Amino acid sequence: MVTTHNLGFPRIGAQRELKFGLERYWKGESSRDELKALGKQLRARHWNDQRELDLAPVGDFAFYDQVLDMSFTLGNLPARVRGFHGDKLDNYFRVARGRSAQGAEERAACCGGVAAGEMTKWFDTNYHYIVPEFTAETTFNLDPSGFLEQLREAREQGVRAKPVIIGPITYLWLGKAKDGFGTLADKLALLPRLMPVYRALLDYFKVMDVEWVQIDEPVLVTELDPAWRDAFVSAYQGFEERGVKLLLTTYFGQLKENLELACSLPVDGLHIDAINARDEVALAAQRLPAHSVLSVGAINGRNIWKTDLNAALEWLAPLARQLGDRLWLAPSCSLLHVPVDLASEDKLDPEIRSWLAFALQKLDELRVLAVALNGGREKVAHELAANAAALAARRNSPRVNNPAVKAALARIDAKLGKRQHAYAERARKQAALLQLPAYPTTTIGSFPQTPEIRHARSQFRSGALDQAAYQDAMRKEIERSVREQEALGLDVLVHGEAERNDMVEYFGEQLDGYAFSRFGWVQSYGSRCVKPPVLFGDISRPRAMTLEWISYAQSLTNKPMKGMLTGPVTILNWSFVRDDQPRVVSCYQLALAIREEVLDLEKAGVQVVQIDEAALREGLPLRRAQWGEYLRWAVESFRIAANGVQDETQIHTHMCYSEFNDIIASIADMDADVITIETSRSDMELLEAFDNFNYPNEIGPGVYDIHSPNIPTQQHIVQLMQKAAERIPAQRLWVNPDCGLKTRQWAEVIPALSNMVAAAKTLRSQVQ
Numbered sequence: 056m057v058t059t060h061n062l063g064f065p066r067i068g069a070q071r072e073l074k075f076g077l078e079r080y081w082k083g084e085s086s087r088d089e090l091k092a093l094g095k096q097l098r099a100r101h102w103n104d105q106r107e108l109d110l111a112p113v114g115d116f117a118f119y120d121q122v123l124d125m126s127f128t129l130g131n132l133p134a135r136v137r138g139f140h141g142d143k144l145d146n147y148f149r150v151a152r153g154r155s156a157q158g159a160e161e162r163a164a165c166c167g168g169v170a171a172g173e174m175t176k177w178f179d180t181n182y183h184y185i186v187p188e189f190t191a192e193t194t195f196n197l198d199p200s201g202f203l204e205q206l207r208e209a210r211e212q213g214v215r216a217k218p219v220i221i222g223p224i225t226y227l228w229l230g231k232a233k234d235g236f237g238t239l240a241d242k243l244a245l246l247p248r249l250m251p252v253y254r255a256l257l258d259y260f261k262v263m264d265v266e267w268v269q270i271d272e273p274v275l276v277t278e279l280d281p282a283w284r285d286a287f288v289s290a291y292q293g294f295e296e297r298g299v300k301l302l303l304t305t306y307f308g309q310l311k312e313n314l315e316l317a318c319s320l321p322v323d324g325l326h327i328d329a330i331n332a333r334d335e336v337a338l339a340a341q342r343l344p345a346h347s348v349l350s351v352g353a354i355n356g357r358n359i360w361k362t363d364l365n366a367a368l369e370w371l372a373p374l375a376r377q378l379g380d381r382l383w384l385a386p387s388c389s390l391l392h393v394p395v396d397l398a399s400e401d402k403l404d405p406e407i408r409s410w411l412a413f414a415l416q417k418l419d420e421l422r423v424l425a426v427a428l429n430g431g432r433e434k435v436a437h438e439l440a441a442n443a444a445a446l447a448a449r450r451n452s453p454r455v456n457n458p459a460v461k462a463a464l465a466r467i468d469a470k471l472g473k474r475q476h477a478y479a480e481r482a483r484k485q486a487a488l489l490q491l492p493a494y495p496t497t498t499i500g501s502f503p504q505t506p507e508i509r510h511a512r513s514q515f516r517s518g519a520l521d522q523a524a525y526q527d528a529m530r531k532e533i534e535r536s537v538r539e540q541e542a543l544g545l546d547v548l549v550h551g552e553a554e555r556n557d558m559v560e561y562f563g564e565q566l567d568g569y570a571f572s573r574f575g576w577v578q579s580y581g582s583r584c585v586k587p588p589v590l591f592g593d594i595s596r597p598r599a600m601t602l603e604w605i606s607y608a609q610s611l612t613n614k615p616m617k618g619m620l621t622g623p624v625t626i627l628n629w630s631f632v633r634d635d636q637p638r639v640v641s642c643y644q645l646a647l648a649i650r651e652e653v654l655d656l657e658k659a660g661v662q663v664v665q666i667d668e669a670a671l672r673e674g675l676p677l678r679r680a681q682w683g684e685y686l687r688w689a690v691e692s693f694r695i696a697a698n699g700v701q702d703e704t705q706i707h708t709h710m711c712y713s714e715f716n717d718i719i720a721s722i723a724d725m726d727a728d729v730i731t732i733e734t735s736r737s738d739m740e741l742l743e744a745f746d747n748f749n750y751p752n753e754i755g756p757g758v759y760d761i762h763s764p765n766i767p768t769q770q771h772i773v774q775l776m777q778k779a780a781e782r783i784p785a786q787r788l789w790v791n792p793d794c795g796l797k798t799r800q801w802a803e804v805i806p807a808l809s810n811m812v813a814a815a816k817t818l819r820s821q822v823q
């Protein structure tokens with residue numbers, strides 16, 4: 056008999072109940088007890104949703120982040136929040152977001168805000184965790200109370216509970232060494248201090264009669280130094296003779312050179328992500344010791360397509376015969392990365408809906424697979440037939456397949472992504488045409504999304520505002536931005552993006568091949584959720600997407616107006632993408648659609664076009680060995696989108712992150728005339744990348760941290776730009792903020808940009 060289990064369940068709630076509950080609590084509108092009760096209610100509901108499983112996860116629920124929960128369980132709190140006398144949950148929020156609920160700190164007669172914990176992406180997903188902090192003084196101190204409470208709740212509900220913890224090696228690897236405690240080896244030195252706490256936690260589980268513990272070590276799918284591989288051996292040897300069984304759990308990729316290691320550790324089972332590492336399943340089945348369980352992640356835990364159940368059974372059946380009771384089945388990874396329930400998607404096109412599976416539907420797929428393996432396929436003949444029919448319909452649907460798009464893709468050649476001439480020649484022509492001063496000023500695209508803009512948009516969506524009235528309202532906003540920019544004396548203007556809800560959704564909605572859910576929310580961090588659009592078919596652009604707005608904006612001014620687009624790689628990386636073709640194919644299709652838009656803008660007389668690739672870096676594979684391949688097609692996609700223009704048309708791109716030392720050559724390959732990047736928060740440190748690499752084109756290192764309400768001073772901006780000018784010739788520097796201004800208010804934006812323009816003037820006077 057195969058055993059079914061789940062690695063983790065989305066905790067935010069099908070209707071984002073947790074998000075709203077958290078935000079109410081933070082604003083002081085509800086009590087801590089109410090919030091705790093909500094958490095309990097969600098856990099109960101989610102266990103009930105998983106009742107068909109043989110084992111359900113416990114401890115996967117977190118009020119903010121599961122890594123932060125682990126830090127609290129291990130007693131690894133940053134020094135700045137120790138000594139807080141209030142409630143533990145309040146202190147937890149202080150680490151997560153710098154402050155607790157309204158009034159909570161005063162009630163605890165304490166402390167005011169603290170620096171929020173750093174946040175970073177959870178492997179290659181769009182989920183962000185709170186980075187554990189380590190110093191030479193770090194000690195650990197077990198607090199099992201959160202786990203034990205959830206375990207008791209689960210037991211009361213009759214759940215066969217499997218606690219889920221982050222393993223010690225991954226926990227150390229995820230953390231950041233602070234206070235000069237700098238190197239990777241330093242973190243490993245903490246392992247002897249950490250191990251007793253893990254052992255004590257397992258002892259608690261044993262006392263609670265837990266049989267299995269899921270111990271997540273996703274770091275095993277990355278390239279590990281020998282010291283880290285050795286640490287696995289010593290850590291897991293330290294877990295021998297502990298009285299609970301351990302399921303060593305990996306996901307998101309192949310184990311490759313770590314497979315042998317994983318199979319040799321003294322644990323009781325291994326979970327492999329069979330979506331990403333199908334070939335390793337058979338290898339692991341051979342190599343695992345005879346008592347060991349092999350858990351196969353046969354259902355994609357991070358995409359929203361139905362599983363091909365019949366195909367899965369084809370390869371699972373022999374494995375089930377080989378392993379018998381030792382075969383376990385699960386989703387490939389925690390379902391945290393998919394929305395909860397497809398059933399609420401009543402507005403989604405029924406044909407497309409019939410191809411999808413959210414978390415609850417995935418659990419049902421798991422049930423069907425297990426019944427088929429345990430009792431024969433006839434027992435689920437109906438489900439299997441329906442699944443086959445849905446998959447066949449998807450494969451053959453004219454909505455998925457567009458021969459014209461496939462033909463256009465086949466015609467792509469190296470010429471398509473090449474500008475007519477090299478940068479130096481283009482720069483001459485552009486300078487003659489645009490007549491910009493030294494240190495030209497611009498912004499990144501969006502201006503404040505005021506309550507009025509949001510109101511107009513929601514009225515338009517609900518039908519209360521007709522097309523003409525909505526257009527009118529947006530035109531007024533555009534006019535306002537243009538007037539403000541002219542008054543400020545900026546050199547290259549933008550229309551302000553008032554009409555855009557989101558930089559990906561806005562384009563997805565206008566492209567054929569995209570669908571949108573109503574409740575397809577996925578947690579991004581804390582109470583923040585995103586609703587990635589669903590890229591289901593061949594991508595085409597039925598009509599121009601931005602032309603009307605940009606042309607209108609250009610008609611209001613004699614200054615150059617930047618056309619503003621989102622790039623193909625970013626659209627891809629922020630969508631649920633097709634599983635029936637490689638990502639690169641979808642990306643090239645997006646690139647061709649954006650290319651048409653670029654050429655339409657150029658034809659209409661737009662001289663500057665910016666193509667944002669905010670998420671290019673996010674798509675980097677987990678293993679460095681695979682970076683090159685990704686970067687090749689990502690860069691080529693950008694080039695296809697951007698580089699069909701005349702020499703005179705100036706192409707900008709924008710990236711809003713601060714580490715690209717390691718990909719700068721690829722960024723240069725994009726061959727944009729101008730790139731704007733985030734730098735102000737790191738005090739231009741990021742420009743170190745330019746010490747070793749001679750970036751050939753123009754660059755606008757952001758001088759104004761748009762994440763903060765603080766107004767940068769003219770002097771500070773001048774200083775930052777002077778630092779930049781030490782590395783990049785002044786003739787190739789632009790002056791601009793770090794990112795778009797949509798989250799700021801006009802009252803902040805105007806003085807900040809006014810200081811920025813004044814700083815540019817000072818800098819110009821120094822060049823002459």
Ligand code: GLN
Nearest residue numbers: 499500501669711795796
């Ligand atoms: N053009 C976009 C804006 O200004 C860029 C946003 C981003 O980089 N995330 O809002």
Ligand code: ZN
Nearest residue numbers: 710711794795
């Ligand atoms: Zn940005």
